[in-house]
Amino acid sequence: MHTLVGFGTRHTLSDTLSPTRGIGAARRWIKSELDAISGTCGGCLEVSYQHAMIAGEPRVPDSTWVVSVVAVLRGATDPDRYVIMTGDIDSRVSDIMNTVDSSPGANDNASGMAGVLEAARVITASGHRFPASIAFAGLAGEEQGLYGGERMAEIARADGWRIEAVLNNDMIGNIEGVDGVIDNSTARVFSESPPAGTTEAELRRMRFFGGEVDGPSRQLARYVDRIADDYLRNLDVRMIYRLDRFGRGGHHRPFNDAGFPAVRIMETHENYTRQHQDVRIEEGIPFGDVIEGVDFDYAATLTALNVAALASLAWAPAPPDSVAIAGAVEPAARLSWTPSAGAAGYKVYWRETTSPTWDRWIWAGTATEATMTGLVVDNGFFGVAAVSPDGNESPVTFPMPAR
Ligand SMILES: [Zn+2]
Numbered sequence: 001m002h003t004l005v006g007f008g009t010r011h012t013l014s015d016t017l018s019p020t021r022g023i024g025a026a027r028r029w030i031k032s033e034l035d036a037i038s039g040t041c042g043g044c045l046e047v048s049y050q051h052a053m054i055a056g057e058p059r060v061p062d063s064t065w066v067v068s069v070v071a072v073l074r075g076a077t078d079p080d081r082y083v084i085m086t087g088d089i090d091s092r093v094s095d096i097m098n099t100v101d102s103s104p105g106a107n108d109n110a111s112g113m114a115g116v117l118e119a120a121r122v123i124t125a126s127g128h129r130f131p132a133s134i135a136f137a138g139l140a141g142e143e144q145g146l147y148g149g150e151r152m153a154e155i156a157r158a159d160g161w162r163i164e165a166v167l168n169n170d171m172i173g174n175i176e177g178v179d180g181v182i183d184n185s186t187a188r189v190f191s192e193s194p195p196a197g198t199t200e201a202e203l204r205r206m207r208f209f210g211g212e213v214d215g216p217s218r219q220l221a222r223y224v225d226r227i228a229d230d231y232l233r234n235l236d237v238r239m240i241y242r243l244d245r246f247g248r249g250g251h252h253r254p255f256n257d258a259g260f261p262a263v264r265i266m267e268t269h270e271n272y273t274r275q276h277q278d279v280r281i282e283e284g285i286p287f288g289d290v291i292e293g294v295d296f297d298y299a300a301t302l303t304a305l306n307v308a309a310l311a312s313l314a315w316a317p318a319p320p321d322s323v324a325i326a327g328a329v330e331p332a333a334r335l336s337w338t339p340s341a342g343a344a345g346y347k348v349y350w351r352e353t354t355s356p357t358w359d360r361w362i363w364a365g366t367a368t369e370a371t372m373t374g375l376v377v378d379n380g381f382f383g384v385a386a387v388s389p390d391g392n393e394s395p396v397t398f399p400m401p402a403r
């Protein structure tokens with residue numbers, strides 16, 4: 001984080017040639033860090049730049065290369081399946097077009113970017129290798145219009161990546177809220193549901209069969225919530241049932257737009273005097289996104305949440321591709337699903353329709369169907385997760401009736 005802040009500004013339109021200041025120096029340093037991490041694991045990471053040429057946009061009027069950095073720890077048996085952690089390279093101050101003034105962007109979003117580098121270091125150093133690929137991404141051009149994420153999602157689609165999860169980390173280090181609350185023991189996970197691109201016909205089916213609060217990104221949010229409960233002693237996830245903060249944006253959205261499950265992980269209490277502000281003092285109040293505003297222990301905790309979620313997801317089988325549900329005017333809900341490669345068995349979950357979390361489950365073993373004796377389909381929501389031999393679970397797939 002100190003090094004990132006040390007580049008003075010990481011504005012998308014800032015200097016690209018200086019070795020010490022501006023967005024060019026920042027992205028080259030991130031690349032060199034990931035290359036160095038790769039060097040300590042026998043070249044286990046595939047590190048590359050992703051370029052997008054942007055021009056004629058309100059916040060990028062002149063031709064500008066928006067350059068992200070991506071490192072992939074290639075999956076051993078299912079390399080086209082991806083779980084991804086993202087942070088952002090760029091920063092801004094009060095004027096979105098100010099490319100020269102000091103723009104430390106310590107919390108927004110050197111915190112998320114440093115988290116990505118640390119997660120890459122920890123996961124590769126563990127020596128573990130995974131069935132699925134894990135990608136670590138520093139995305140560029142966030143503040144100017146989510147360009148880096150847009151480009152990465154486009155490349156993923158073109159190259160046939162099966163993205164199972166994007167964990168977008170954007171501001172993971174502030175614990176002193178503008179609301180006066182100081183809190184280092186909760187985090188927010190934002191998720192949309194229904195997914196972008198849901199058709200009229202699908203919405204109509206949801207009216208009759210459910211799914212309004214059970215899109216794939218929402219299942220990913222529940223997954224991260226469970227990981228916090230299972231692995232982090234002093235962190236509770238507060239799931240927020242919306243794409244992002246009210247009217248605001250982040251780099252998970254372009255992945256959602258492209259049809260991939262993606263969530264935003266961030267602090268619970270934001271501090272707007274330290275966000276998108278010129279560094280200054282006004283009427284005794286310090287403004288600016290300076291490093292003193294970042295709580296490093298808290299950022300490390302949220303990074304650990306990512307590491308546990310990435311490893312669990314990448315070890316687990318893929319979620320069942322499709323799950324069918326039936327049981328209207330019958331005494332028991334009935335589910336059936338497509339098998340997932342590498343699954344040792346399946347868990348059938350259910351919950352009250354008003355509950356945010358998958359509270360109860362049965363072990364179905366290697367069966368690909370289950371009759372939920374005693375549970376009438378009307379009264380709960382159901383879902384199926386695939387489980388690996390060592391107990392790592394996929395996210396839950398929400399069922400619809402077979403057509
Ligand atoms: Zn921002």
